[in-house]
Amino acid sequence: MALLDIKNLRASLEESGLEILKGVDLTVNPGEVHAIMGPNGSGKSTLASVLAGREDYEVTEGSVAYHGEDLLEMEPDERARDGVFLAFQYPVELPGVSQMNFLKEAINAQREHRGEEEISAGVFLKLMREKAALVNLDPAFLRRSVNEGFSGGEKKRNEIFQLALLEPRLAILDETDSGLDIDALRIVADGVNKLRAADRAFVVITHYQRLLDYIVPDKVHVMVDGRIVMSGDKDLALKLEDQGYDWIREESVAAV
Amino acid sequence: MSLPTLVNTATDTVSRYVEAFKMHEGQVLNGSNAQVQGTRRAAIERFETLGLPTPKAEAWKYTPIARYLNRGYNLFLGQPETSVSARDVQELLVPDLDAHVVVLVNGRFDASLSDIGALPKGVIVTNLAKAAEANAALFNAHFSQYASFENDALVALNTAFVQDGLFIHVPKNTVVEKPVHLVSLIAANEDLLVQPRHLIIADEGSRVKLAQSARALGGTKTFVNTVTEVAVGRNAHVDLYEVQDDEPNVVQVNGVHTHQEDDSHFRTSFFTFGGEMVRNNVTIVADGRNDESHMYGLFLGHGKSHIDNHTYMDHAQPDCFSNELFKGVLSDQSTGVFNGKIMVRQDAQRINAYQSNKSVVVSDSAQMYAKPELEIYADDVRCSHGATSGQLDQEGIFYLRSRGLTEQQARGLMLTAFARDVVETVQIESLQVWLDQRLLDYFRRL
Numbered sequence: 001m002a003l004l005d006i007k008n009l010r011a012s013l014e015e016s017g018l019e020i021l022k023g024v025d026l027t028v029n030p031g032e033v034h035a036i037m038g039p040n041g042s043g044k045s046t047l048a049s050v051l052a053g054r055e056d057y058e059v060t061e062g063s064v065a066y067h068g069e070d071l072l073e074m075e076p077d078e079r080a081r082d083g084v085f086l087a088f089q090y091p092v093e094l095p096g097v098s099q100m101n102f103l104k105e106a107i108n109a110q111r112e113h114r115g116e117e118e119i120s121a122g123v124f125l126k127l128m129r130e131k132a133a134l135v136n137l138d139p140a141f142l143r144r145s146v147n148e149g150f151s152g153g154e155k156k157r158n159e160i161f162q163l164a165l166l167e168p169r170l171a172i173l174d175e176t177d178s179g180l181d182i183d184a185l186r187i188v189a190d191g192v193n194k195l196r197a198a199d200r201a202f203v204v205i206t207h208y209q210r211l212l213d214y215i216v217p218d219k220v221h222v223m224v225d226g227r228i229v230m231s232g233d234k235d236l237a238l239k240l241e242d243q244g245y246d247w248i249r250e251e252s253v254a255a256v
Numbered sequence: 257m258s259l260p261t262l263v264n265t266a267t268d269t270v271s272r273y274v275e276a277f278k279m280h281e282g283q284v285l286n287g288s289n290a291q292v293q294g295t296r297r298a299a300i301e302r303f304e305t306l307g308l309p310t311p312k313a314e315a316w317k318y319t320p321i322a323r324y325l326n327r328g329y330n331l332f333l334g335q336p337e338t339s340v341s342a343r344d345v346q347e348l349l350v351p352d353l354d355a356h357v358v359v360l361v362n363g364r365f366d367a368s369l370s371d372i373g374a375l376p377k378g379v380i381v382t383n384l385a386k387a388a389e390a391n392a393a394l395f396n397a398h399f400s401q402y403a404s405f406e407n408d409a410l411v412a413l414n415t416a417f418v419q420d421g422l423f424i425h426v427p428k429n430t431v432v433e434k435p436v437h438l439v440s441l442i443a444a445n446e447d448l449l450v451q452p453r454h455l456i457i458a459d460e461g462s463r464v465k466l467a468q469s470a471r472a473l474g475g476t477k478t479f480v481n482t483v484t485e486v487a488v489g490r491n492a493h494v495d496l497y498e499v500q501d502d503e504p505n506v507v508q509v510n511g512v513h514t515h516q517e518d519d520s521h522f523r524t525s526f527f528t529f530g531g532e533m534v535r536n537n538v539t540i541v542a543d544g545r546n547d548e549s550h551m552y553g554l555f556l557g558h559g560k561s562h563i564d565n566h567t568y569m570d571h572a573q574p575d576c577f578s579n580e581l582f583k584g585v586l587s588d589q590s591t592g593v594f595n596g597k598i599m600v601r602q603d604a605q606r607i608n609a610y611q612s613n614k615s616v617v618v619s620d621s622a623q624m625y626a627k628p629e630l631e632i633y634a635d636d637v638r639c640s641h642g643a644t645s646g647q648l649d650q651e652g653i654f655y656l657r658s659r660g661l662t663e664q665q666a667r668g669l670m671l672t673a674f675a676r677d678v679v680e681t682v683q684i685e686s687l688q689v690w691l692d693q694r695l696l697d698y699f700r701r702l
């Protein structure tokens with residue numbers, strides 16, 4: 001069974017009714033890595049938000065099956081407990097919210113969902129240290145408030161750190177590579193590669209082919225104007241890097 | 257002694273209490289301190305003249321105090337019949353706080369429940385009634401000097417019927433290391449007006465901290481009208497912390513009136529967990545050079561509670577600093593009021609005075625009224641004030657939920673973060689820890 005099966009998904013802004021996703025189709029199997037590319041404003045983050053359950057968008061048509069279940073029926077936190085993870089393009093700063101307390105509650109929420117016991121303080125600390133090392137995040141960060149005063153790159157690494165900690169089944173990375181320096185990019189990509197597993201899938205949204213050198217995708221999709229208009233293998237990313245999006249726009253118009 | 261019966265024919269509240277004064281003046285109110293007697297008489301006269309504050313009175317605009325007082329609470333003038341047990345006290349003790357514990361039941365000192373312990377040389381921690389007799393000269397030099405009843409009917413009412421409360425005197429250059437812990441319990445089988453009166457005198461160079469907690473046992477209705485006077489001498493440091501519990505059957509007006517001399521520090525923080533109506537009246541007169549004054553509060557309105565913080569920071573002398581922060585979380589149909597005034601008098605140059613009020617309104621039916629006021633007559637002054645009221649940041653809530661926290665958990669974390677800086681104003685570690693835990697529990701249930 002596909003892990004994620006999106007069919008003809010249409011979504012509009014709750015407030016203005018403006019349609020942003022105009023019929024997205026995407027199927028992701030366990031163990032796969034999919035890249036989504038596409039010009040600014042084409043709807044990539046919106047797709048990620050809809051999958052995570054953000055309430056600013058209204059789904060007007062289509063369906064999303066997550067391991068066979070109706071994802072759209074689930075609350076955002078239910079989705080997370082069931083293994084959906086979004087690494088945000090712009091992680092929010094939460095002054096005063098202790099990163100430690102937050103992550104402990106997050107881990108325990110998942111454990112409770114799986115009928116497991118609360119994590120012990122010792123195991124939790126060990127886990128934190130271990131996962132922080134995976135993305136080369138200074139453990140001192142863990143004692144700070146969530147994302148507060150973090151640099152752009154630190155915020156992104158913090159997202160991947162959380163991903164490593166929560167071990168989701170479906171990880172959506174929204175431009176995690178933007179704002180990372182070359183070394184950090186490699187560290188984050190290595191972290192992701194270590195997390196690749198037969199029962200885990202990644203959807204990686206990016207503008208840069210460079211990331212896909214490190215995280216080699218099984219499929220590359222191009223989103224234009226709220227639709228996935230072309231799919232291919234990793235070579236498609238190379239072609240996009242080389243030629244931009246204009247030729248796709250032309251082809252997709254021609255195809256209609 | 258049992259309760260004196262009030263054979264009282266007067267119908268309106270003011271006359272009822274004035275009548276009660278006349279009836280009992282010769283009995284239970286009659287201490288041996290003649291000056292106090294004179295003050296009482298002046299206070300009841302002033303109370304009669306002032307009457308109860310009406311909603312037209314600016315200071316009571318959002319808090320209809322007469323409506324509560326008119327319920328006909330009985331005056332409590334007797335000695336407590338202690339149905340209160342050590343266990344009741346235990347529940348109100350801040351865990352792991354090594355302190356000089358003073359217990360008041362219905363505003364009267366209870367020696368058997370108190371555990372004052374050994375004090376540094378010369379320090380007095382006792383009850384007000386005793387101090388008025390045994391330390392009359394000291395007492396008279398300070399009593400009713402800072403809480404003026406001239407324009408305050410509730411201070412007048414308290415002063416007229418003054419009987420007992422906490423008395424602290426810390427002599428020159430003496431540090432009371434362990435905090436004094438005041439535990440106030442109400443235990444009654446009728447609806448009572450209870451009026452504790454506290455006096456804290458910190459002489460030059462001395463230091464003392466006071467932690468207070470209070471609760472009403474049983475289901476009767478109580479009006480607690482407390483007045484605390486604090487005299488902070490030259491270079492003295494006084495901290496006063498108050499945890500006001502969640503009691504839908506209690507209405508309280510709580511006046512804290514502080515006078516500061518040169519180079520002194522005063523700090524107060526209020527934590528209000530609810531209650532039917534709570535009004536904190538805090539006045540600080542920074543009457544010396546180089547004073548530091550801190551006023552903080554966290555109020556958590558829920559159900560139908562009404563919480564009103566009314567502060568007055570009076571800068572009478574130059575080169576002083578004051579900081580004020582009141583934060584509130586209002587849920588259900590609760591109401592929050594903040595009225596903060598900063599006065600900078602003409603000679604009070606080079607003042608830094610800050611005030612801020614922030615509230616989070618988590619329900620559509622909750623309300624917050626804020627009114628900051630500045631009155632500045634000096635020209636070299638740095639003042640700032642601000643009041644904000646809003647909802648929790650939805651982006652933040654979504655972020656936390658996207659990691660698996662329920663909406664309630666997410667809100668709890670955000671609110672704990674919001675309240676954090678007020679808790680951090682507490683300079684007694686075990687009290688901070690206790691408050692942290694209580695807040696966590698409170699926000700979890702929200």
Ligand SMILES: Nc1ncnc2c1ncn2[C@@H]1O[C@H](COP(=O)(O)OP(=O)(O)OP(=O)(O)O)[C@@H](O)[C@H]1O
Nearest residue numbers: 013020038039040041042043044045046047056089
């Ligand atoms: N909450 C919102 N309010 C207003 N407009 C929105 C909102 N969310 C998305 N949009 C609009 O929808 C379109 C798609 O936005 P989206 O963020 O999904 O693009 P994107 O493909 O992620 O772009 P980028 O590559 O720049 O990150 C944009 O035109 C954007 O302005």
Ligand SMILES: [Mg+2]
Nearest residue numbers: 044045046089
């Ligand atoms: Mg985007």
